[in-house]
Amino acid sequence: MARVICVTSGKGGVGKTNITVNLAFQMARKGLRTCIFDADLGLANINILLGISPEYNLEDVISGEKSISEILVHDNSGVDIIPGGTGVEKLAGLASERLSELIGTFSCLEGYDFLFFDTSAGISREVISFCMASMEVLLVVIPEPTSLTDGYSLLKVLSLNGYREPVKVIVNQAKNERFAEAVFGRFRETVRKYLPLEISYAGCLPADESVVEAVTRQRPFVSLYPNGRASLGISRLVHNLLDGPLPRLSNEKIDSFWERYANCVKHPLELPHRKPRPRNVETPTPPPEKKAAAETPLPGDASPADLISHQILNSLNRLVTATTDISRELSEFRQAIKGPLASGRMDKADERDLASQLPPVITLDFEAYVERKRNAPKR
Secondary structure, three states: OOEEEEEEOOOOOOOHHHHHHHHHHHHHHOOOOEEEEEEOOOOOHHHHHHOOOOOOOHHHHHOOOOOHHHHOEEOOOOEEEEEOOOHHHHHHOOOHHHHHHHHHHHHHHHHOOEEEEEEOOOOOHHHHHHHHHOOEEEEEEOOOHHHHHHHHHHHHHHHHOOOOOOEEEEEEEEOOHHHHHHHHHHHHHHHHHHOOOOEEEEEEEEOOHHHHHHHHHOOOHHHHOOOOHHHHHHHHHHHHHHHOOOOOOOOOOHHHHHHHHHHHHOOOOOOOOOOOOOOOOOOOOOOHHHHHHHHOOOOOOOOHHHHHHHHHHHHHHHHHHHHHHHHHHHHHHHHHHOOOOOOOOOOHHHHHHHHOOOOOOOOOHHHHHHHHHHHOOOO
């Protein structure tokens, strides 16, 4: 019975695919049957990392020309790869009946111990659907403001769409373990404040020059440099996954995963529109006079020009409100990330030293624009 893990990130370029590949290869070295489903739309990073050129991909399965077993790429290390390619997007666009028929062909994946889904970065419908359907989600972040903010955005969309399973966070390119734990601590406090999700620390991968060398040679760094800093980080991640508590859905068959995926991908996503509020805080009701003013219709004898002007004004008001909310939300998130360290075990000198290394304040172009407007001389 395969344990399905979705590896994702809010931002591209954080090492998500490299971590997926090396996790799978490290598990294969332990004798576990492992498969990677390349669900990254348009970017064949797994092909590049492993130096492979698949002849067929998921699109050939969707068209009925090939089966899943016929498109599988068997690496000599014991890891199998399912090339997704453009088939991932077409899979999401299939009619319900055709998608249900196709789900039956994925039963051949049941024999694996681990099935990793390497998704695209961001909050597209395909990414969120794979996350929602998976038994476990691994979120990869790096200690940079944009990565943390985008990772938070992904978690927010998951929560808005009903995801309630714990999410494990991997901090990549960290200076050391203590630094990674401090970054995660700030991130977790913000998530706890605003989202009904639990996140846990899965581990970190320290910056390691051998990773770049392995990418150049198109092989996993765990096989080329088994004693490197990054490889040791992968070993700790594997240990945490194998020895940690099993996910709630670990006894389900692979068909259940695909059924959840089919259900998610056929429904529109719930996306954030308003600023987050701390949990357990009631949302204030707008003053009656403001609500009435916003909902007051135009007189029935209004001219077409008046109607158009009214619609434009309402649209502009909604745009200003949304932009202000987004700015305020990111500002609050940024301040939370910059806030006090979660761990109280360090002395003051250590805290000052570590705080100086943590991600800096996020600068928003919108805030700079507002500041320039505020300080501009009156005409």
